[in-house]
Amino acid sequence: MSEAKMNPMHELSDNVAVPFEQARAMPPSVYTSTEFLEQELDKVFRQDWLCAGRSSSLPNPGDYTTMEIAGEPIMVLRDRDGSLRAQSNVCRHRMSTLLEGRGTVKSIVCPYHAWTYNLDGSLRGAPAMMHNTAFCKSEISLPTIRCEDWKGWIMVALNPDATPVGEGLAEVDALIGHYGMENYVESFCETHRWNTNWKVLAENFMESYHLPVCHAGTIGGTVDLEKMTCPEGRPAFNYHWILKDNTMPLTLAHPNNTHLVGDDRNKTYLLSIYPALLITLTPGYFWYLSLQPDGPDHVNILFGGGLAPEFRDDPEAATHFKALKTLLDEVNDEDRGCTEKVYRGLCAKSAEPGLLSHLERPNFDFARYLNAKIQGEG
Incomplete structure (x- = not known):
């Protein structure tokens, strides 16, 4: 051969x-x-584009599911205004994964050091960071990933240029x-x-x-x-x-x-x-x-x-x-x-x-x- x-x-x-x-x-x-x-x-x-399930499975703010695409941990959730949102499921501190499986949360809390994120991915709080002069809470948020509701399906893409x-x-x-x-x-x-x-x-x-x-x-x-x-x-x-x-x-x-x-x-x-x-x-x-x-x-x-x-x-x-x-x-x-x-x-x-x-x-x-x-x- x-x-x-x-x-x-x-x-x-x-x-x-x-x-x-x-x-x-x-x-x-x-x-x-x-x-x-x-x-x-x-x-x-x-x-x-890959499917994370049905959008009806996340009816309420804070409802979430998780998935992994080519080694990239991702969360998909319903945010405060009722929109579907996909974002990185990796903490911006020491890089622990944040959420597991499916469920409902009021906020996203890292299980390692309790850095806490709002549903839109913005950082709400980080314990004991007051002495690091480079730390700025308003500059830290979870990276957003493309997400669309197509005919009842949650579709997610790592590629920012993927055709809608x-x-x-x-x-x-x-x-x-x-x-x-x-x-x-x-x-x-x-x-x-x-x-x-x-x-x-x-x-x-x-x-x-x-x-x-x-x-x-x-x-x-x-x-x-x-x-x-x-x-x-x-x-x-x-x-x-x-x-x-x-x-x-x-x-x-x-x-x-x-x-x-x-x-x-x-x-x-x-x-x-x-x-x-x-x-x-x-x-x-x-x-x-x-x-x-x-x-x-x-x-x-x-x-x-x-x-x-x-x-x-x-x-x-x-x-x-x-x-x-x-x-x-x-x-x-x-x-x-x-x-x-x-x-x-x-x-x-x-x-x-x-x-x-x-x-x-x-x-x-x-x-x-x-x-x-x-x-x-x-």
Whole structure:
């Protein structure tokens, strides 16, 4: 094998330089290489918009959540005037992280020396600093990070020059804006860590070719491979849709839903917002994954979901939610088993990428997106 072929960046470029009709899965080195991961962190995760969850999960001033992007600790909170704000989660004194997990605070207090910040990041107080003549409280504040509320999603970007979310994802709104995704109500949000590469999980979401087998115990029987549509992806996302039958009422539009008509009443969209927000949107419910790599071999997952307004307002809402959560937990367990097996296989010396089905068109589009980013073309 040539030196160029040994380089995962070159291997990926070769991989996407063919027509889709001849496409193969991405080479193993793209998943297992620490060198490639560093390129992803620098040219993908530090550049594009990432999701911190649903904005409805932070309804009140002081409500917060935390995340980490490419090693950078970040907090997102609702400030005093009701706006979403993202800022560094690192104290400006001795650099301890400040907040953990999710919760509600009246102010931000460092757990190390009690330096205290207002919700807008300005320094409120710092004990025993009166003898340092260079100290000026008014000059110290937590660095601000870009944050936008896009259709109910909290989107955060380290890159100050990233294209505004609404502009970059205008085609998503044109595609599924009539579903009213911003009005769906989150019912749960959890964090998980799986022993697989983040791209394996992303690709698993992007294709429904695996549903009849991997999900034979849950949703596999509700889909027909012959009725799946996988259009060519767009620069900022890919998508496909499935027409569901009536065996699972939650996947269909509620009788009180009057704005969805025709096939849209039983059409499920699977949206992959690059690089790492994965959304399943049905007329009755939604669920999502927001991914962060944790080394080549692990992925940290924000996993949430909820109901369309009509199901949330239904007298049987509690029953609907219980049924949804039970289903999603079972589907998640099936996906974990499949994706962890794929990563183990990728690490084998005998691993070799196979040819893609027409139902894996989104995977090829994702590979092209990654290649463009890594090569500095996107």
